[in-house]
Amino acid sequence: MGSGDSEASEQLLYWLREQHDQYGPKYACGVSQCGACTVLVDGAAVRSCTRQMHTVPEGAEVRTLDGLAGDRPHPLQRAVVSLQAGQCGFCLAGIVMGVLAWLEERIAAGDRKVPSDDEIKAFLSGTDGREGAENYICRCGAHQRIVAAIRDAAKEMVR
Ligand code: FES
Ligand code: FES
Incomplete structure (x- = not known):
């Protein structure tokens, strides 16, 4: 995506939602x-x-939930749906993208182990020790099913 049509002080979220019809990321x-x-x-x-x-950066690749599915839903999307991982679902667009970055980084580094539930919980709580680690909050309290969905998706992604 180019950012030439943006105000420098504008937040990325509004640029995506209001100028590019990317409604995955939530406020x-x-x-x-x-x-x-x-x-x-x-x-x-x-x-x-x-x-x-x-x-x-100009020309940076910006990925949102909106563009995640290809010919078929991404494994993270399929797992979330099949396990009914959310209640309201508001948190999930962000969680799916954050988990995607995390798992893709692990796989790119040659780590093809499925993360344990404890590792997934540490990721979601921002306590796994990675540089810049941040927490993800589900206000509905659906964390247990979200952890299960991440585990199932990871099994497919590491194959
Ligand atoms: S809306 Fe951006 S971190 Fe909560
Ligand atoms: S499912 Fe409602 S905030 Fe997570």
């Missing part, structure tokens, strides 16, 4: 605390509610 807390607005910028998870456009 929830608005202050980088929950992860509902997470998108990927050049493969890295970014909280779009607070990321100003002038910090997004």
Whole structure:
């Protein structure tokens, strides 16, 4: 995506939703605390509610939930649906994108192990020790099913 049509001080979330009809990323807390607005910028998870456009490099690849499915839904999407992982679903667009970045980074580094439930919980709570690790909040309390969905999707992604 090019950012030539943006105001430098505009947040990435509004640029995506209002100028590019990308409604996957959600506005929830608005202050980088929950992860509902997470998108990927050049493969890295970014909280779009607070990321100003002038910090997004020109020509950067921005991925949102909207573009995740190809010919068929992505394994993360299929797992979320098949396990009914959400209640309201508001958190899931951000969680799916954050998990996608995490799992793709592990796989690119040659780690094809399915993460344990404890590793998934540490990822979701932002306590896994990675640089820049951030937490993801589900206000409905559907975390157990979300963990199960991530585990199932990871099994497919590492094959
Ligand atoms: S809406 Fe961006 S982190 Fe909560
Ligand atoms: S399913 Fe409602 S916030 Fe997570």
